[in-house]
Amino acid sequence: MKQDIRNIVILTGAGISAESGLATFRGPEGLWEGHRVEDVCTPEALAHNPALVHRFYDERRARLADVVPNAAHDALAALDRAWTGELLIVTQNVDDLHERAGARRLIHMHGELNSALCAACGNAVAWSVDLPPESRCDACGQPRLRPDIVFFGEMPYQMDRIDVALRAADLFVSIGTSGAVYPAAGFVQTARHAGARTLELNLDPSAGSDYFEESRLGAASLLVPDMVRTLLA
Ligand code: NAD
Ligand code: ZN
Numbered sequence: 001m002k003q004d005i006r007n008i009v010i011l012t013g014a015g016i017s018a019e020s021g022l023a024t025f026r027g028p029e030g031l032w033e034g035h036r037v038e039d040v041c042t043p044e045a046l047a048h049n050p051a052l053v054h055r056f057y058d059e060r061r062a063r064l065a066d067v068v069p070n071a072a073h074d075a076l077a078a079l080d081r082a083w084t085g086e087l088l089i090v091t092q093n094v095d096d097l098h099e100r101a102g103a104r105r106l107i108h109m110h111g112e113l114n115s116a117l118c119a120a121c122g123n124a125v126a127w128s129v130d131l132p133p134e135s136r137c138d139a140c141g142q143p144r145l146r147p148d149i150v151f152f153g154e155m156p157y158q159m160d161r162i163d164v165a166l167r168a169a170d171l172f173v174s175i176g177t178s179g180a181v182y183p184a185a186g187f188v189q190t191a192r193h194a195g196a197r198t199l200e201l202n203l204d205p206s207a208g209s210d211y212f213e214e215s216r217l218g219a220a221s222l223l224v225p226d227m228v229r230t231l232l233a
Pocket of ligand 1: 012013014015016017018019022023024025032092093094095110175176177178179180181201202203204205206218219220221
């Protein structure tokens with residue numbers, strides 16, 4: 001796999017954090033920590049029930065203190081440190097486990113639990129404690145701070161930069177994502193169209209498995225260190 005690979009793009013999803021103890025999105029019941037997606041992941045939910053939405057992300061943020069990166073996060077951080085070519089890790093996760101493992105070339109395309117966004121002026125600020133509704137923005141003074149999470153119907157972050165990286169990629173790897181949420185689910189096709197090799201690492205066959213040249217089924221904590229060893233050999 002290693003030959004001729006210089007530019008790598010890696011997409012990660014909730015599955016890479018599952019072995020750290022963070023529940024995946026849909027889970028067996030199709031819920032995120034007991035909540036319907038529509039109730040906690042949409043602009044409408046935030047408008048109609050800000051208390052519930054803020055509390056939901058407060059709970060998710062507080063939970064970060066109880067978990068640590070697993071062998072898959074550690075392996076990607078080691079790859080980031082050692083890889084001399086281009087590398088971009090694009091995560092759909094809102095947890096901070098990639099950066100705590102030491103990854104630096106990282107984009108949180110769906111936002112971050114540890115950030116608050118001003119709905120009035122767009123200013124984002126690092127935030128690690130509870131975020132009550134009507135918290136005030138330092139930049140514009142409005143009481144409009146919300147969780148810095150990209151809801152359904154909102155534009156993910158840094159799509160231009162991601163697109164450039166995908167089009168230049170020699171290898172695209174998708175790890176622990178169900179391939180159900182667009183635009184991330186379409187990255188494999190962009191990369192493949194541009195000539196990249198494509199590899200999926202996931203516990204179960206995903207909605208997008210057919211688009212990948214190769215799919216390996218198993219736990220991220222085993223498959224990711226394996227892949228990184230091969231790339232760095
Ligand atoms: P998803 O929950 O829809 O899918 C997770 C995928 O990971 C599944 O296909 C499952 O088979 C696989 N998986 C589960 N355990 C695994 C393991 N140990 N090793 C490898 N694969 C494993 O997740 P998604 O595709 O990332 O979409 C969910 C959305 O919900 C994301 O956009 C994200 O913002 C949000 N979310 C984030 C977190 C987090 O930050 N940790 C957690 C839940 C949901
Ligand atoms: Zn503001």
